[in-house]
Amino acid sequence: MDTILFLAHTEADGTLGKAALEALGAAVELKQPINGTLVAAIFGAQAKAAADFIASCGAQRFLTVEGDEFSQPRYATDAAACEALIRAAGATIVIAAATSRTSRVLAGVAHRVQGCVDTHVTSIAAVSGTITVTRWFYRQRIEGSLTRSHRPWILLLDPGAHAAWQGAAGSATTETVEVPLPDALRRTTVRSVVTPPADQQTIRPDANLLFVAGAGWTKKQKDGQTHVPEAETIILDFLRNSKASLGGSKSLVDLSGENQAALPFMGHLNQVGQTGASPRHPKGLSTCCHGEEPHTVGWRFIAERRAINLDPNCGWARGKADVLYVADAFEVMTKVNELLAAK
Numbered sequence: 061m062d063t064i065l066f067l068a069h070t071e072a073d074g075t076l077g078k079a080a081l082e083a084l085g086a087a088v089e090l091k092q093p094i095n096g097t098l099v100a101a102i103f104g105a106q107a108k109a110a111a112d113f114i115a116s117c118g119a120q121r122f123l124t125v126e127g128d129e130f131s132q133p134r135y136a137t138d139a140a141a142c143e144a145l146i147r148a149a150g151a152t153i154v155i156a157a158a159t160s161r162t163s164r165v166l167a168g169v170a171h172r173v174q175g176c177v178d179t180h181v182t183s184i185a186a187v188s189g190t191i192t193v194t195r196w197f198y199r200q201r202i203e204g205s206l207t208r209s210h211r212p213w214i215l216l217l218d219p220g221a222h223a224a225w226q227g228a229a230g231s232a233t234t235e236t237v238e239v240p241l242p243d244a245l246r247r248t249t250v251r252s253v254v255t256p257p258a259d260q261q262t263i264r265p266d267a268n269l270l271f272v273a274g275a276g277w278t279k280k281q282k283d284g285q286t287h288v289p290e291a292e293t294i295i296l297d298f299l300r301n302s303k304a305s306l307g308g309s310k311s312l313v314d315l316s317g318e319n320q321a322a323l324p325f326m327g328h329l330n331q332v333g334q335t336g337a338s339p340r341h342p343k344g345l346s347t348c349c350h351g352e353e354p355h356t357v358g359w360r361f362i363a364e365r366r367a368i369n370l371d372p373n374c375g376w377a378r379g380k381a382d383v384l385y386v387a388d389a390f391e392v393m394t395k396v397n398e399l400l401a402a403k
């Protein structure tokens with residue numbers, strides 16, 4: 061019988077993040093069809109409070125690792141905590157959200173516990189009693205399903221791929237797991253966290269909306285001139301007002317990289333598409349982007365799609381968008397910004 065371990069770290073404020081609750085949702089769902097046992101393990105600041113938050117999830121045991129050393133993301137201490145928790149639980153299946161913190165350590169931890177690991181998992185199910193996971197290959201063009209007999213099997217579930225667990229908080233009976241920490245593991249000190257200001261932090265995986273800007277924002281407009289500074293203001297205002305995540309077409313991010321007149325806040329990490337990212341958001345709005353296949357393939361996980369383009373024959377009109385507004389994006393988005401500002 062498999063022992064499923066839900067493994068998570070707390071966020072800076074001591075709560076469990078959305079991605080962690082999604083991983084818990086997947087772990088809880090798997091328990092019954094494989095007749096397995098569920099154990100919850102949490103490390104980081106205020107791990108006990110986080111265990112209380114998920115007290116009604118049906119876990120048989122709640123294991124925690126707490127203490128100053130584990131409140132900051134650091135390879136050595138995170139890996140030591142995960143290893144100790146997996147061993148203490150006797151876990152055969154480990155399900156964790158693919159956060160930057162877990163993604164960094166769990167391959168190494170798999171090696172330490174002589175297990176195996178699969179990353180970018182998008183679903184976990186029991187098919188005829190056999191645990192089967194799916195993930196995408198070849199830039200999200202081929203979906204593969206796989207199973208393994210090797211244990212422990214560590215699974216990093218991509219954020220947004222499963223519904224978040226919901227349930228009542230309570231009082232969990234926790235077991236503190238001691239993690240041996242020789243001095244060598246404390247060599248790295250976290251001095252501070254440097255993050256860009258909010259309006260420069262344009263990639264927001266948890267945003268409700270993906271706002272994509274295409275190269276059209278930098279092209280000559282009906283007056284025969286380009287309007288890049290205006291485009292910059294319109295897009296940044298919209299991002300500030302809507303808290304949307306910013307994506308870009310390849311043509312636009314390439315322009316930025318080549319130091320041409322382009323949008324300075326747009327980099328290659330914003331690129332959506334075949335050679336870019338395939339983000340997950342409930343809604344997407346494309347502006348001044350033609351909607352060619354290599355771009356729209358990156359919209360695979362966007363549920364509701366809308367586009368604004370001057371060209372009624374653009375790619376979005378050919379089954380790629382739910383709604384295409386044939387309109388000038390400069391005018392439409394200026395109006396949208398006015399409405400948002402007035403709210």
Ligand SMILES: Cc1cc2nc3c(=O)[nH]c(=O)nc-3n(C[C@H](O)[C@H](O)[C@H](O)COP(=O)(O)OP(=O)(O)OC[C@H]3O[C@@H](n4cnc5c(N)ncnc54)[C@H](O)[C@@H]3O)c2cc1C
Pocket residue numbers: 273274275276277279281308309310311312331332333334335336337347348349350351352353354355358368369370371374387388389390
């Ligand atoms: C191997 C390969 C991989 C690729 N990978 C990617 C990828 O990962 N991501 C990606 O994006 N592309 C990718 N491409 C490139 C892709 O095929 C397109 O060239 C690119 O997406 C075009 O970008 P665009 O639509 O922003 O620009 P354009 O094709 O220049 O389109 C600009 C659009 O803006 C519209 N427009 C202009 N002004 C306005 C206005 N005022 N209001 C409304 N609309 C306006 C125009 O009508 C036009 O449709 C790849 C190509 C290849 C060959």
